[in-house]
Amino acid sequence: MTSDRAVLLAVGVLTLACLLLLVGLVRTRRSAARTAADLAALRRRLDDLEDPGHRRSEPPVASRPAVAPVEFLITGLGHQAPEPERVHLDAPAFADVVLKESVVKAASFVQGVRRGLAPATRNRIRFEMRLEVRRARKQRRADLKDAQRELRARQRAAVAARTREAS
Secondary structure (H helix, E strand, O other): OHHHHHHHHHHHHHHHHHHHHHHHHHHHHHHHHHHHHHHHHHHHHHHHHHOOOOOOOOOOOOOOOOOOOOOOOOOOOOOOOOOOOOOOHHHHHHHHHHHHHHHHHHHHHHHHHHHOOHHHHHHHHHHHHHHHHHHHHHHHHHHHHHHHHHHHHHHHHHHOOOHHOOO
16 A cells, blocks of 8 residues: 555545544534523423412322332342333434443543553552562572472482492
């Protein structure tokens, strides 16, 4: 592959990435506008309910039926937890969730890399590596001394066996 093709390929990939980010930004802004409209509608409803001259259509608190207390089952053998209710998202909401999740994953990855490459972390790793190298060196020396000691003991035993055979 020539350098011209490599440059064109890199530019194409960057262009595609920019277009994907732009599409994600547009969808995010649309969902933000939708959320702002919903928030404004909720504020209007809340203002209508808080208006002192406004008649409430719901019954007073004293006449509401009492709600039975809910029993919580902490543990139980043989009981299966109910399946969670499935949520259906339309395409823009799904894309928004996927985009947010991927942004969070990328941000956490970048934070981990940044923290892993921090000078304090590098120094701690260097210190631990030095300790491990020293420990391994001591272990190799001890193993070598043990092997030499065993070899000498075998050689002495072989010499002693030959002298017994010769006599």
